[in-house]
Amino acid sequence: MSLTKTFAAALLTLASASAFADAPNPNEVYINSIVFAGTGCPAGTVAGNISEDARAFTLLFDSYTVQAGPGILPPENRKACNLNVDIHVPNGWQYTLFTVDTRGFLNLEAGTSAVQQNKYYFQSGFGPSLSSNFNGPRVGDYTTRDLVGVSSLVWSPCGINRSLNIQTSVRVAASAGRRAFATVDSIDGEFKYLYGVQWRRC
Amino acid sequence: MRSGGKYVSLSKALLLVSLSLDLTPLVAASSQKLEVKKVSLAGTGCAATPATGTAVVEDSGNSISVNFPSFSAKSAATSKSLGDMRRNCGMMFDLDYSKSQQFRVSRVELSGEAKGKELDGLVRIDFRFQGESTAIFQDLPIQGERANGKIEIKPGQTSWSRCGERHTFIAQLVARINKPPTAGEAELSVSGPMKLHLEWQDCKR
Numbered sequence: 350m351s352l353t354k355t356f357a358a359a360l361l362t363l364a365s366a367s368a369f370a371d372a373p374n375p376n377e378v379y380i381n382s383i384v385f386a387g388t389g390c391p392a393g394t395v396a397g398n399i400s401e402d403a404r405a406f407t408l409l410f411d412s413y414t415v416q417a418g419p420g421i422l423p424p425e426n427r428k429a430c431n432l433n434v435d436i437h438v439p440n441g442w443q444y445t446l447f448t449v450d451t452r453g454f455l456n457l458e459a460g461t462s463a464v465q466q467n468k469y470y471f472q473s474g475f476g477p478s479l480s481s482n483f484n485g486p487r488v489g490d491y492t493t494r495d496l497v498g499v500s501s502l503v504w505s506p507c508g509i510n511r512s513l514n515i516q517t518s519v520r521v522a523a524s525a526g527r528r529a530f531a532t533v534d535s536i537d538g539e540f541k542y543l544y545g546v547q548w549r550r551c
Numbered sequence: 552m553r554s555g556g557k558y559v560s561l562s563k564a565l566l567l568v569s570l571s572l573d574l575t576p577l578v579a580a581s582s583q584k585l586e587v588k589k590v591s592l593a594g595t596g597c598a599a600t601p602a603t604g605t606a607v608v609e610d611s612g613n614s615i616s617v618n619f620p621s622f623s624a625k626s627a628a629t630s631k632s633l634g635d636m637r638r639n640c641g642m643m644f645d646l647d648y649s650k651s652q653q654f655r656v657s658r659v660e661l662s663g664e665a666k667g668k669e670l671d672g673l674v675r676i677d678f679r680f681q682g683e684s685t686a687i688f689q690d691l692p693i694q695g696e697r698a699n700g701k702i703e704i705k706p707g708q709t710s711w712s713r714c715g716e717r718h719t720f721i722a723q724l725v726a727r728i729n730k731p732p733t734a735g736e737a738e739l740s741v742s743g744p745m746k747l748h749l750e751w752q753d754c755k756r
Contacts, residue, residue: 396591409593530633
């Protein structure tokens with residue numbers, strides 16, 4: 350299956366507007382929608398939710414699993430899921446903390462390893478790449494927490510919409526005869542306003 | 552607690568009431584407004600689509616009964632894949648209840664079955680509220696064979712939901728085999744309905 354077909358089949362929009370019980374605060378960063386695609390999140394394998402205040406989201410995965418070992422072909426040892434989070438950025442200057450919790454499971458024999466990585470970037474440029482390395486022998490759950498500071502400067506009185514992209518991935522490696530297995534069970538994200546100044550009214 | 556007969560003397564009635572208060576000090580108020588707007592499932596043990604989860608509020612809002620497809624973790628002495636040794640089902644509950652109240656999970660009931668004399672595994676339940684970093688979990692070790700029957704897990708002290716904010720609650724059920732048997736096969740299955748018993752309290756001002 351070509352890369353183009355894979356992405357076309359996996360695109361899915363999680364619309365937030367209909368989920369709002371209370372309107373989001375226009376003076377803070379909030380989520381408009383999320384689109385995700387990748388080998389770790391094909392269409393129909395993800396359950397997602399955006400919170401009522403539109404500042405948090407949760408994704409649960411069916412098939413974001415990788416493995417390596419005897420008889421297992423190489424494409425199975427790495428999967429990725431790209432998230433495009435469309436956010437509203439309010440007028441003025443703001444500093445917002447974006448936290449992402451990635452949860453999953455590892456079953457690594459001795460002589461094997463796993464890496465879970467998240468790369469962040471806005472439309473305007475590149476951001477941090479954060480990764481966690483795990484070595485076998487190890488069996489159990491893991492949780493990684495990324496803290497990403499988002500500084501914004503907006504002149505438009507009613508704010509603007511911007512895309513925050515997150516490239517998530519997990520891969521395993523195994524030496525001859527050894528076995529490794531890893532999952533990403535869920536990804537949770539939250540925007541938390543810390544401080545800012547607003548100088549124009551919408 | 553209910554008295555045995557219709558006519559109970561006043562002194563006995565007072566004794567029964569005081570005992571029940573001692574036993575259930577945390578039940579300050581049960582929510583009459585609890586509603587499960589939606590439950591979504593995803594995991595290696597339960598597919599995201601088609602939607603196969605249903606949830607019903609019971610006991611005047613003090614419990615939620617969840618139906619989900621049964622799933623199994625499997626292993627064998629000749630197994631080459633580690634992936635079958637662990638199956639999980641994430642459940643996302645979109646709830647509606649009073650903003651002046653909060654809840655936590657006090658007990659979980661479901662069904663399970665274990666096959667294989669050498670089975671060494673566990674059933675885990677963990678939960679968190681959307682936006683919270685801490686997930687509370689509790690393991691129930693399973694050793695050897697076990698006929699299909701009721702499983703009860705008490706998470707101990709769990710965190711309370713946030714007051715007045717988000718109402719999304721995430722639970723994850725896991726069946727896991729810790730190591731392959733030296734001979735034969737092993738299988739650990741869990742099935743519903745799963746009953747989440749809730750405790751409620753009024754939000755502190």
